[in-house]
Amino acid sequence: MSGLRQADRLLEERGIGEDFGAFVxxxxxxxxxxxxxxxxxxxxxxxxxxxxxxxxxxxxxxxLALCADGGPAGFLSGGDDGRFLAVSAAGEITEIARxxxxxxxxxxxxxxxHRAAAIGKKLYLIDQxxxxxxxxxxxxxxxxxxxxxxxxxxxxxxxNGVSLWFVASKSDNPRRLEWKGSHTALAWSPDNDVVVTAxxxxxxxxxxxxxGEHMRMSGYPAKTQSLSFSRSGxxxxxxxxxxxVLWPFSGGGPMGKPPxxxxxxDGVLCTRVACHPVHDTxxxxxxxxxxxxxxxxxxxxxxxxxxxxxxxxxxxWSADGANLLIGTETGFAARINFSKH
Amino acid sequence: xxxxxxxxxxxxxxxxxxxxxTTLLNxxxxxxxxxxYAVVVNEFGELGVDNDLVVDTDEEVFEMNNGCICCTxxxxxxxILGGLMKRRDKFDGILIETTGLADPAPVAQTFFVDExxxxxxxxxxxxxxxxxxxxxxxxxxxxxxxxQIAFADxxxxxxxxxxxxxxxxxxxxxxxxxxRFARIHRATRAGVAIADxxxxxxxxxxxxxDHAPNFLEDDSHSHNEDVASMSFEAERPIDPEKFNAWIxxxxxxxxxxxxxxxxxxxYPGESRRFAFQAVHMMAEGDFIGPWPKGAKPAxxxxxxxxxxxxxxxxxGFLACQVDAAP
Ligand SMILES: [Zn+2]
Numbered sequence: 001m002s003g004l005r006q007a008d009r010l011l012e013e014r015g016i017g018e019d020f021g022a023f024v025x026x027x028x029x030x031x032x033x034x035x036x037x038x039x040x041x042x043x044x045x046x047x048x049x050x051x052x053x054x055x056x057x058x059x060x061x062x063x064l065a066l067c068a069d070g071g072p073a074g075f076l077s078g079g080d081d082g083r084f085l086a087v088s089a090a091g092e093i094t095e096i097a098r099x100x101x102x103x104x105x106x107x108x109x110x111x112x113x114h115r116a117a118a119i120g121k122k123l124y125l126i127d128q129x130x131x132x133x134x135x136x137x138x139x140x141x142x143x144x145x146x147x148x149x150x151x152x153x154x155x156x157x158x159x160n161g162v163s164l165w166f167v168a169s170k171s172d173n174p175r176r177l178e179w180k181g182s183h184t185a186l187a188w189s190p191d192n193d194v195v196v197t198a199x200x201x202x203x204x205x206x207x208x209x210x211x212g213e214h215m216r217m218s219g220y221p222a223k224t225q226s227l228s229f230s231r232s233g234x235x236x237x238x239x240x241x242x243x244x245v246l247w248p249f250s251g252g253g254p255m256g257k258p259p260x261x262x263x264x265x266d267g268v269l270c271t272r273v274a275c276h277p278v279h280d281t282x283x284x285x286x287x288x289x290x291x292x293x294x295x296x297x298x299x300x301x302x303x304x305x306x307x308x309x310x311x312x313x314x315x316x317w318s319a320d321g322a323n324l325l326i327g328t329e330t331g332f333a334a335r336i337n338f339s340k341h
Numbered sequence: 342x343x344x345x346x347x348x349x350x351x352x353x354x355x356x357x358x359x360x361x362x363t364t365l366l367n368x369x370x371x372x373x374x375x376x377x378y379a380v381v382v383n384e385f386g387e388l389g390v391d392n393d394l395v396v397d398t399d400e401e402v403f404e405m406n407n408g409c410i411c412c413t414x415x416x417x418x419x420x421i422l423g424g425l426m427k428r429r430d431k432f433d434g435i436l437i438e439t440t441g442l443a444d445p446a447p448v449a450q451t452f453f454v455d456e457x458x459x460x461x462x463x464x465x466x467x468x469x470x471x472x473x474x475x476x477x478x479x480x481x482x483x484x485x486x487x488x489q490i491a492f493a494d495x496x497x498x499x500x501x502x503x504x505x506x507x508x509x510x511x512x513x514x515x516x517x518x519x520x521r522f523a524r525i526h527r528a529t530r531a532g533v534a535i536a537d538x539x540x541x542x543x544x545x546x547x548x549x550x551d552h553a554p555n556f557l558e559d560d561s562h563s564h565n566e567d568v569a570s571m572s573f574e575a576e577r578p579i580d581p582e583k584f585n586a587w588i589x590x591x592x593x594x595x596x597x598x599x600x601x602x603x604x605x606x607x608y609p610g611e612s613r614r615f616a617f618q619a620v621h622m623m624a625e626g627d628f629i630g631p632w633p634k635g636a637k638p639a640x641x642x643x644x645x646x647x648x649x650x651x652x653x654x655x656x657g658f659l660a661c662q663v664d665a666a667p
Contacts, residue, residue: 023427041427062428080424101397140401141417159403159416182403182416201406222456
């Protein structure tokens with residue numbers, strides 16, 4: 001029992017947590033880092049600032065996707081009610097678009113103001129005024145979405161590969177990154193040169209854009225649902241194994257190099273990873289509810305939350321790296337402050 | 342600690358265009374059964390019922406990366422079932438309607454392949470609606486029609502008001518040639534009791550085999566391209582290693598032609614029954630409840646497919662038995 005209490009010390013001393021009783025589908029922070037939000041399977045958002053949580057009714061159904069909005073404050077959310085919403089830090093809801101029966105499964109934004117939403121095979125690029133700038137078609141449903149660090153391009157994963165679109169381009173011809181199979185999640189490296197997808201067959205596929213080189217990373221016992229590049233770009237942290245699997249992207253990697261494996265040993269699947277935005281540290285959540293921080297260089301592990309609150313389904317760092325947001329499948333959400341007092 | 346053991350039952354509704362699939366779906370949704378169903382459809386417009394949980398999707402059939410044309414899954418369903426499970430407390434079951442021309446294999450195989458789908462949902466039954474008036478013509482002109490019957494756990498023989506009793510008997514006999522294990526319900530305007538369609542537990546096949554008509558099977562099939570079904574029984578216990586080696590090699594070689602395999606196996610010294618099932622090449626097995634009291638354990642194996650070689654299959658299965666006592 002003292003071990004468990006030890007594992008919960010950070011949560012108890014530096015965190016606030018609450019049980020919302022609905023699947024936490026996504027977690028995000030406003031770009032200014034002041035307000036956090038969890039999207040929940042009952043359609044509400046759980047917003048929080050230092051003072052505590054409050055519920056905001058957003059979707060009629062499940063809230064499926066969530067990210068920071070393009071501006072300093074506010075969020076974008078998508079739901080299975082077909083609505084794409086802007087949510088202010090104060091919790092006011094503005095409907096950006098409505099897509100009828102179709103689910104809004106992926107949303108993304110960039111600090112330049114761009115907003116994006118994926119609905120089936122279509123990608124919508126929408127500006128801060130709510131005007132649709134582009135409507136981009138894909139060969140099959142979009143399964144992952146990410147802007148590059150500069151906000152110039154957006155990548156959309158789908159069956160048999162990824163489409164890269166220039167946001168401001170006049171002609172809408174994507175660069176297609178092809179690899180046969182079902183791609184189910186996507187990440188873009190901080191230097192914008194590598195796009196990696198997770199695949200149905202418990203493996204990852206990567207493309208180096210400058211050279212056209214393909215990368216294949218496999219050996220997972222389960223599907224990777226979550227992948228995150230470290231701040232330096234030297235490592236790609238991934239879920240899908242009973243440890244945090246980190247692929248080295250420096251010194252000629254990842255091909256031909258074994259991945260680094262951290263925080264294993266309990267035989268429990270890692271379900272979520274989130275790399276720290278400043279240091280080469282990764283937060284990892286497991287199927288039993290355990291959340292840890294792992295320092296990549298020293299391989300030191302710091303427990304954050306003890307097992308027992310449901311499989312971790314969402315993790316997000318505030319942009320300054322001072323705060324971590326946690327969400328689980330059974331509806332527990334917590335934010336933990338790591339800054340020095 | 343978690344409630345994930347509660348798997349949501351999924352019913353797949355197949356059938357040719359005009360067979361009465363949408364009528365049946367509307368009937369299920371509008372009947373006052375006190376349960377809530379999520380419905381996955383392809384053409385929402387046809388559904389007249391105001392259901393709060395209708396999901397409109399495009400059938401996205403994906404090949405697995407093994408280069409085999411029969412190893413396919415429904416990528417859209419993996420996403421949609423995953424999404425629905427995030428709000429799973431809100432409904433009692435899921436209905437999936439496929440388009441008229443759809444091959445049921447990818448839907449069924451989705452439940453074998455994806456760990457997330459397997460963990461939180463279970464395929465309860467494949468229900469195929471056929472049009473009594475046009476069935477023979479469909480069987481003659483399209484392979485999908487016989488595949489939909491071959492895959493069915495439950496067949497609704499609809500539009501019975503349009504055929505005579507002798508015609509109906511002939512149709513049932515024709516259906517039995519393809520699939521002797523499905524339960525057939527005769528209907529007019531898709532009027533079938535919901536209790537006969539939902540929560541059948543049909544895909545875990547104990548009931549299927551228990552209720553399978555045990556009439557003498559004849560070897561008279563001459564046209565091998567037709568889909569047929571055959572069953573085999575073994576009296577002595579089955580050696581699991583021999584069986585796995587045999588069935589693995591068989592499905593790898595002929596899985597494109599073998600649409601479904603189901604079996605209840607008696608392993609030596611094992612009081613529980615082992616349930617085996619496969620769709621094309623994708624197979625799984627698990628121990629289920631004990632043998633019924635008083636019944637002598639005996640293993641049974643069923644194949645539904647094309648180009649089935651009965652003597653070869655029988656020899657192969659019987660060779661998996663443990664050696665007879667000297
Ligand atoms: Zn195959």
